[in-house]
Amino acid sequence: MLKILDCIDAGSEYCPCHLAETGECIMCSQLQGKTFCDCRSWKGVCIYQEFTNNRYQKREQRQSKLCHILHREEVSEELFILRIKTHKDMARELNVPGAYVFLRSSENADYYDTPMSVMKVDEHEGTITTALQIRGIKTKALKNLNEQIEVRGPYWNGIMGLKYIKGLRGSKVLLVARGVGQASALPVAKKLVISGNKVTVILDKGSSGIFTETYFNELGCNIVHKPLLEGKGFKIPQETLEYMKMRIQEDEIKLVFSGGSERLHEGIAEFLLSLQEKPYFTCSNDAKFCCGEGICGSCHIRLKDGSRIKTCKTQLNPFLLYEGRINL
C-alpha cells in the first residue's frame, strides 16, 4: 500500500501556510526544497503558484474569536454539549464531516486551546454544536464556561479517509461509534445519508453515555447497541465482530467508519484487514492535536515505512496509520 498524502488545507483560503514558507509543504515538491514538480497528490491547485502569487508569503491564518455560548446541556458528569454562536461563514465551513474547532476560555493562554469535533451546524443561525468530555487540564478549564468561549477555526482534518466518505453514493455503510466519538460520527452519517447511502450505526456508550441517538434517528439511520471495547485490553468483543462481519457480508457494506479512540480504530482496522472483500475504512482522527497547523509536532505519528506524518493536516488511507501497530 503506497502512501498518498493529501493536505486537508491545500487549495483553501489558508493555503499556502507556514509550512510553505519553511519548505515543509505536505504536497508540493517545489515547496519541499526540490527543484522540479512531483505532484503525486493533487487537489486542483498549484500551491507553488499560489505561494508565488502571494509574494512568497503564507496566507493569513486562522485566528481565535470570542463567541457566545447559546445553550449548555449536561449529558453526564463527564460530558456536556455546547451550542455556540459563530459567524455564518464559519458555520458554513464547518458543516462537513471531519470539521473541528479549537476551544478555550478567554481567561487562559493560547496553549489551552483544545480541539473539539463539530457535531451539528445550523448555517442559517450561524451556530455550531460540540460535545465536550472532561478528560484533562484543558477540558477541565472549559467545564464551567456558560457565556463566552474562544473559538479558533475552521479545521477539517478530524477524520481520516474523507475522500471515501465524500465519494460514496447509493451504497450501504456501517458506522461504529463509542463514547465522545459519537460526535464525529454524526456529520459522517448526515453526509452519507444526503448522498443516498443507507447507514447502520453501532453505538457504545463508552464512558460518556449515549447522546446522539435522537439525531441518528432523525437521519433515518438503523441503530444497533453493542459493546465495542471491553476488558482490560480494550478489545472488540467477539460477538460484536461476528455481527459486523455478518452485516458487511450480507449487506455488501462499502464503507466502515470508526468514531472513537485509537484502540477502537486499531481493532476495526485489524478486523477489516482480515476480510477478503475489504470495505473502505475511515475513522476519526484521534491524534493529540495542539496547534492544528502542522507546527508543534504533537500530532506526529510514524508510519511503518519510518516516515513521520503531521496528522492534523495530512489525509491518508487510515489503514496506513494502523498497519504498523497491528500484528498481522
Next chain:
Amino acid sequence: MSKVVIIGGGWAGCAAAITAKKAGADVTVLEKTDLLLGLGNVGGIMRNNGRYTAAEEIRALGAPELIDITDRLARHTNIDFPGHKHASLYDVNLVEPMVRRVLSAMGIELLLETRVIDVKIKSNTIESVLTASEEWIHGDVFIETTGSTGPMGNCLKYGNGCSMCILRCPTYGPRVSISQRAGVEDILGQRTDGEYGAMSGSCKLSKGSLSPELVMQLEKEGMMVLPVPTEDVNMDKLNIKVCQQYALKEFAENLVLLDTGYVKLMTSYYPLDKLRKIKGLENARYDDPYSGGRGNSVRYLSMAPRNNSMKVDGVSNLLCAGEKSGLFVGHTEAIATGSLAGHNSVRLSLGMPLLKLPRVLALGHLISYANEMLKEPEGRKNRYTFAGGKYFEQMKETGLYTLDIESIERRIREIGLKDIYTYKLV
C-alpha cells in the same frame, strides 16, 4: 500473452500502442486527460522538410496508421512557409476522435482520466503502476510516454506561469515522471543561456475572432505571413523556444499563421494588445493556450536515459518514447520513437533481442544522434527534429533527406526491415 501498459496517450503513446498490439500484446493505454494525443490536439504540422522522409519510413516499416490519419485529415498539403517546405496541416479538431476509433477498433484498451502517480518496483522491475484513484495496474512491460511538459510549478519556475494549455493540469492533475519514480534520475534540457526547459513554440487563435478577409485568405492558402510592427520585434524570444526549426529571424519579424482548424500562430506567446495592432487581428483571442498573451507551456524537464532500442537504463521492463526519450520536437518524431518502443516492448517481454533502427534510416539516425547529444552538455541546449535546425542539416548532408517514396521503401527493404512492425511475435 504479454501485457504492455503505456503511460501517456499522446502521439508517442498511441503509436506505441499500435505496434505493441500488432506484435501481439495485450495493450492498455493510461491517459490522464479526457483526450488522447496530448499536445497533438493543438499541433497539426506534418511532412515539412525531413519529416516527409520520416513519415514514409514509418509507413514502410509497417506502422502507417497514424500517418495515414493525419494525411487523410489534412486541411492543406504541400504548403511552404519560411524555412519549411511541403508541409501538410492536419485538422486538429478532427484528429483525436479518429485516432481513438482506430485504436479501439484494434482492441487496444484506453483508460482515460487515469493519472499514474507511482510505481511498485522490485529488483529493477516494475510490477505495477498506481493511479491517482488508488488502483494498481499490472503489466509485464511498461512504456512511458508522459512527455516532458509542465506541470504548473515547472511552467511557473522555468516559464511565465501556467498559461492554461491543452494538458489542463488543474483539472486532470500534473504529469508525474514514472522513470524518476522508478529510481532513474531525469535528464533536463536547457536553453542557450543555461536555464532549464524550453517554451512550446506556437499559440492558436480562435478563427471566429479574426477578420473574414484574413480567414478567407488563410483557408485558401493554408498559411499567411504578417509583418510585426518594427517596435514590437523581439529577437530574444527565439532563444526560449522549443522549436528551433521555427526560431528563425523571419519568425521574429513576421507572424506566421497556419490553418490547422485553429489559426496556428508560430510564436510561443504574443501580448494580446500588440497582436490586436495587426490588420485583421483587431479582435483576436487565444484558444490555446488560453493565456497565450502571457506565456506557454514549459518542456524538456523530464527525459529518461535510454538506449537506441528505447529501453530506459536501470529498469528492466521500462521503455520510453516521444519527448520523454529525448529532446525531440513534433508529432512525427513522437510517432517514430513510439512505434519502435511499442514493437520492442513485445520483444522485451519475450526475451528477444530488441530492434535498433540502423543509421541508414532517418529514424534510426535521429534516435541515435539525439541520444548521443543528450549526453553532451552543449547537446542538451539543442532540439532534434527532422523538420529543421541542426538535425535537418545533417539529414541533407548525409543524403537521408528525400521525397522519393520508392527509394525510401527500397532502402528499408534492403536492410530487411520492410513491414517489420506488422510481424506478430506472440
